[in-house]
Amino acid sequence: MLAADLDAVKKELQMLYDNGFRxxxxxxxHSYTFPGHEHAVGDLARSLGFTHVSESxxxxxxxxxxxxxxxxxxxxxxxxxxxxxxxGFFDGFDEKLRDGRLRSPRVEFMGxxxxxxxxxxxxxxxxxxxxxxxxxxxxxxxxWDQTRKHPIIG
Numbered sequence: 001m002l003a004a005d006l007d008a009v010k011k012e013l014q015m016l017y018d019n020g021f022r023x024x025x026x027x028x029x030h031s032y033t034f035p036g037h038e039h040a041v042g043d044l045a046r047s048l049g050f051t052h053v054s055e056s057x058x059x060x061x062x063x064x065x066x067x068x069x070x071x072x073x074x075x076x077x078x079x080x081x082x083x084x085x086x087x088g089f090f091d092g093f094d095e096k097l098r099d100g101r102l103r104s105p106r107v108e109f110m111g112x113x114x115x116x117x118x119x120x121x122x123x124x125x126x127x128x129x130x131x132x133x134x135x136x137x138x139x140x141x142x143x144w145d146q147t148r149k150h151p152i153i154g
Contacts, residue, residue, distance in 0.1 A: 027056040109130070110130045
C-alpha cells in the first residue's frame with residue numbers, strides 16, 4: 001500500500017477550512033479493505049478544526065464506493081444540522097439527561113430502520129429516513145389484527 005501524502009492533503013484541507021467548511025465527507029476507492037488512509041485524513045481534518053468528519057469506511061464498510069460516498073456525504077451534511085437541533089432540544093433539561101448518566105427517563109431517537117437510538121449512536125445517516133420509516137412501522141403496528149393475524153388495511 002502506498003503512503004498517503006498527508007502534507008499535500010493538509011494544504012487542501014486547510015484551504016477548505018479557510019473557506020468556511022466545517023464538515024467533511026471522506027471517501028476513498030478501496031477504503032472498505034484499506035481504511036487506514038481515510039482514518040489518517042479524518043484525524044488530520046479533526047486536528048485542523050473540522051467539527052464533523054464522516055469517513056465512509058467507518059459508516060458503511062462495504063465494497064461499493066458510490067453508496068459509501070452518498071451515505072458519507074448525507075451524514076456530513078445532516079449530522080451538524082441534527083446536532084445543532086439536539087443542542088437546542090437538550091438546553092431545557094438537566095445535563096445528566098444528555099450525557100446518559102440519568103437512566104430514567106431515557107431519551108431515544110427514531111432511526112431510519114424504525115428502531116430507537118441513544119444520543120451517542122444517533123447521526124444524520126441513521127436519521128435520514130426516520131420519518132418515513134417511523135410511519136411505516138407505526139402503520140404496521142396499528143393496522144394489524146391480532147385475532148386474525150393479518151393486516152386490517154391492505
